[in-house]
Amino acid sequence: MDIRSLGFRTDLRLLEMTGSEIEDRGTHLVIRTPANPTYFWGNFLLLRQRPVPGGEREVIGAFRTEFPQAEHVSIGIDGTDDQTDLLQGFVDAGMEVDCGTVLTTGELVEPRPVAEGVVIRALESDDDWEGRAVLSRHLWSQTDEDTFMTYARRKNEQERALVAQGVGQRFGAFVDDTLVSTAGIFVTHAGLARYQSVETHPDHRRQGLAAAVVHAAGAHALATYGLETLVIAADTDGDAIRIYRSLGFTDAERHCTLELRPDAWA
Structure with missing residues (x-):
């Protein structure tokens, strides 16, 4: 098809x-x-x-x-x-x-600086990735914890396999060594990479962290893989799409x- x-x-x-x-x-x-x-x-x-x-x-x-x-x-x-x-x-x-809405860009706009003490970096250790599962859990708190964490850890395994293949990375914003915002990006086709699961803890929103991790992940991908286009998806109405547009993304299609x-x- x-x-x-x-x-x-x-x-x-x-x-x-x-x-x-x-x-x-x-x-x-x-x-x-x-x-x-x-x-x-x-x-x-x-x-x-x-x-x-x-x-x-x-x-x-x-x-x-x-x-x-x-x-x-x-x-x-x-x-x-x-x-x-x-x-x-x-x-x-x-x-x-x-x-x-699916949005694309080939060039990112620099976001505003994050607060002093916030560390933006790639996820590396087992603890980092477990922190990603815990962060996701905060967004699905109504779901049975064992059920959700099993799903989230399996998702982590899939993404870590992509990292091991050398086709992308997940970045995070850490406050006092705790992951509070994250975005992943992975190469899917020649010249093209797709973002995955941009998530921010409810207590840390409207602080520029989502913009920072999306920018960091995208900048890494553009610099590392010789890309032409970054692809990201968002609800048509909401904070996320406004953040992405502020970083230089433009609407490409509906999904x-x-x-x-x-x-x-x-």
């Missing part, structure tokens, strides 16, 4: 690089990550196009057939435009529609996903 969306194309390449399985069914792809079955966007369907009206429940049924043990439903729809108004059938079937999360992850 020829994928038009830059967002999905880079997502899938990263998954493929970390051992996920991708099956092409012609009308859709089936993406599986056996090593992390609760990773919503490592276990999903990517449709070539929207189903015909009335076909939404059939698509959801196809997901459940492919992933009979999954408690979630995750479906992507290829394309570059905002399809929100055309996906009401999925909303009626109980799913949440998110048509976010439509559908989710039905189990109650524990809602």
